Amino acid sequence: MTQAAPAVQQARVFAGSRHELRNVRRFFAQLVQGRPAADDAVLLASELATNAVVHTASGDGGKICVVVQVEDKRLRVEVHDDGSATAPVVRQCATATESGLGLGLVEMLSERWGHDGGPSGRTVWFEMGWQ
Numbered sequence: 186m187t188q189a190a191p192a193v194q195q196a197r198v199f200a201g202s203r204h205e206l207r208n209v210r211r212f213f214a215q216l217v218q219g220r221p222a223a224d225d226a227v228l229l230a231s232e233l234a235t236n237a238v239v240h241t242a243s244g245d246g247g248k249i250c251v252v253v254q255v256e257d258k259r260l261r262v263e264v265h266d267d268g269s270a271t272a273p274v275v276r277q278c279a280t281a282t283e284s285g286l287g288l289g290l291v292e293m294l295s296e297r298w299g300h301d302g303g304p305s306g307r308t309v310w311f312e313m314g315w316q
Contacts, residue, residue, distance in 0.1 A: 193255040199234070201243030201267065209234040209251055216253050217260065221315045225294045230262045232287035233309050236273060237266035241307065263310040273300050273309055 197212055199205040213230045217223040234251060238244040247267035254261040275288045291298050295311035302308055 192257070194253070196250060196252040198248050198250045201238050201241075201245070201247040201249055203235075203238055203244075206231065206234055206238065209249075213251065213253060213262070216255055220255070220260075222313065226260055226262070226313060229291050229294055229311055229313075230264075232291055233262065233264040233311065236287060236309065237264050240271070240273075241269040242267035258315050259312065260315065261310060261312045263308050265306065265308045268302060268304045268306045270304050272303075273307075 193216055195212075195216055199209055199212075210227060210231050214223070214227050217226050220226070230251070230253075234249060237249045241247075243249045243266040245267075249267075250265040252263040252265070273288055275292050276286060288298075291311050295313045298309070298311040300307055300309045
């Protein structure tokens with residue numbers, strides 16, 4: 186019988202800067218390294234962090250907090266930001282733009298995703314199973 190990998194829960198705060206996104210990806214990639222679908226999970230976590238920096242008050246000198254729960258067969262990622270007047274939405278890919286299609290990837294590749302909060306702070310999250 187194969188022994189299950191130990192569960193991991195980590196949280197880390199990053200500056201709300203595009204320059205920090207590389208560090209977010211590195212932090213997250215280390216936590217999921219060797220897991221099935223790790224590349225997809227890194228892509229989705231990067232998308233949530235990028236959205237927080239680009240589309241919320243976090244990108245205006247604020248911060249984001251990335252919370253990762255890795256279990257034997259499940260993953261949950263939360264990105265906490267400083268809030269925005271507009272809620273995250275999945276956009277249709279009718280036109281080619283540089284921005285706006287990432288949550289479509291989150292919706293397509295994760296089992297579930299959602300958001301809570303508003304202008305004073307928001308959490309955007311996704312969950313996926315390991316195969």
